[in-house]
Amino acid sequence: MSYTIALNFEDGVTRFIGCKAGETVLDAAYRQKVNLPMDCSDGVCGTCKGHCEQGAFDMGDEYLEEALSDEEAAEGQVLTCQMVPSSDCVIQVPVASTLCKTAVGKIEGTVAMVEQLSEDSIELAVDLNADAELAFLPGQYIHIDVPGSDQHRSYSFSSKPGEQRSTFLIRNIPGGVMSSYLTQRAAVGDRLTLTGPMGSFYLRDVKRPVLMLAGGTGLAPFLSMLEQLVEKGCDQPVHLIYGVNKDDHLVKTDTLDAFAEWLPTFTYTTVVVDEASRNSRKGYVTHHMDAEVMHDGDVDVYLCGPPPMVDAVLRHFDDEGIVPQSFHYEKFTPNQVGEAA
Template sequence: MTTYNVALNFEDGVTRVIQCDEDEKVTDAAFRQKINLPMDCRDGVCGTCKCFAEKGEYELEFYMDESMSDEEAEEGYVLTCQMTPESDCVLRVPASSAVCKTAPEAVEAEVLGVDNLSETSFGLRVKLAKPIGFLPGQYVNVTVPGTGKHRSYSFSSAPGAVEATFLIRNLPGGVMSSYLGEQAKAGDSVTLTGPMGAFYLRPIERAQLWLAGGTGLAPFLSMLEQVAEQGSDQAITLYYAVTRAADLVELERLKTVATKVGNVTVITILAAEDDAHERKGFVTDHVTVEDLNDGDCDVYLCGPPPMVDAVRDHFGKVGVEPANFYFEKFNPTEVEEEAT
């Protein structure tokens, strides 16, 4: 019997991946795995279990107009009590994980090694007690050994692997940075809780413009790994913006995966005036109307809040709005704690 993975992305950003048999309704599979999706009638009548299918093939059985219109079904809405998957799927659930009696999953991991990629970034490699089902672009909370604290990082590795990798900014005095730079050793135990976040790769149906600021490259590495595996005929343009040349880490890996995909253009930008480079300044100095494909493109951005705000303003200045704009703003936790 064939079994499919169905990612349930709850409105609070928590994602749980369940296994659903080819002849099993999604609601039943979720309940079997102790997740109570909103439900009342189980007969396609009430509409309580209505979700939005962002990805995947499936069959819908009976539903009444009062529960879901044919127009909604054509748009991608489903009733999980009447939905049988025919491929891996991603469902957006209009309820919190707590309401559905679930929570982020905690998975133990063993530190395999820490790579000093530059003065400003580390690479963390861990071996998972079991693979974590996540959507490429999402993050987990990683415990910092000996501190009772955790920090949030996006996966830079592909979903479903036994080993996971993270690209982490070296923040002087930071809890995780101090651990990675001074104490970490192979065999240390950490706990990963998640996955979480609404920043993840949707089905690629048009040209892609990806904008990475510094260690914001991490989720795009994960995304590219999945595209390399699944394939895509759409062009992907990735701008990778950092301060100095030394901050351009993971370039070899990035270029290797991009070559596997085959239709990826990687553009690097440096902000520091005293570093020689083909492109200087900020992303907004270089993103063109052509990059935006007259609006027929999806834009993904992972970077600090000022970068997100500047790119949004840039759309207005050039007079082009993308079909979709997905972004992840990040601030070091230490900065957020100081501000509160």
């Protein structure tokens, strides 16, 4: 038996390793040439300390409290030299990936499909090489090199992990380097290089109600998250508020309808800024975050959209005194994925 361990480094790089039954995370990492911080490997120094965000494991009792206190252990802190997983795990490693002598992975693939869904958005599908291994956490993003240039752009996956075909929702920016390629030159079979995965915006274990807030092509990571929830099942209510500027900017609603059928606890609403919209809900996402979806603060909130939307939601929470149990957000600009928290 083997478990998949996602190591999230502080520079945004994620590296996936396999951990054998009975093997410590530190030993598994070294076996796969990832040099996690370590001085003693005996649970004495605390140098290998990290934070386990999800997953089951055994820490034993062979470490000193000076290396890991009871309070730290209760908060999810771990010593990778003592941690023996009993499930897949996600671990935050508080150093840069370069200091662990590991690099973000590169994957080759080919263009399988390019479809302009609206004036505002394009869907890109990439078939990975047969020998490519691409693991990611639903919600993460990857760099895609733009053919014919020395530039790359960053996009969140809209597909679920483990698929040989990866999909992305891309905002159509007139004159943009990737948009110009996709709308003018892209052809099925074009070779692409992808670098990643990256990012701290990803779906955590669902233990309470979830509120997803998407702006425009910020819908992409939520499609990936919902794919995962459909596959694994979810008994908690999950609600998505999807905001766009114009009616014809609403895309993938047929997919959202399918998710609502496959996942009985999932519901969604759409919001359109344009006052002339035919949509029943007009304005901004913050105008439609009623008490029912906030669950008196007992909710995990995920937010992905352009910077003005993210800033507006942050102000709304502050003005209304809303403090969700957890809040994860990602800003994106036309050229790249921005900060995550």
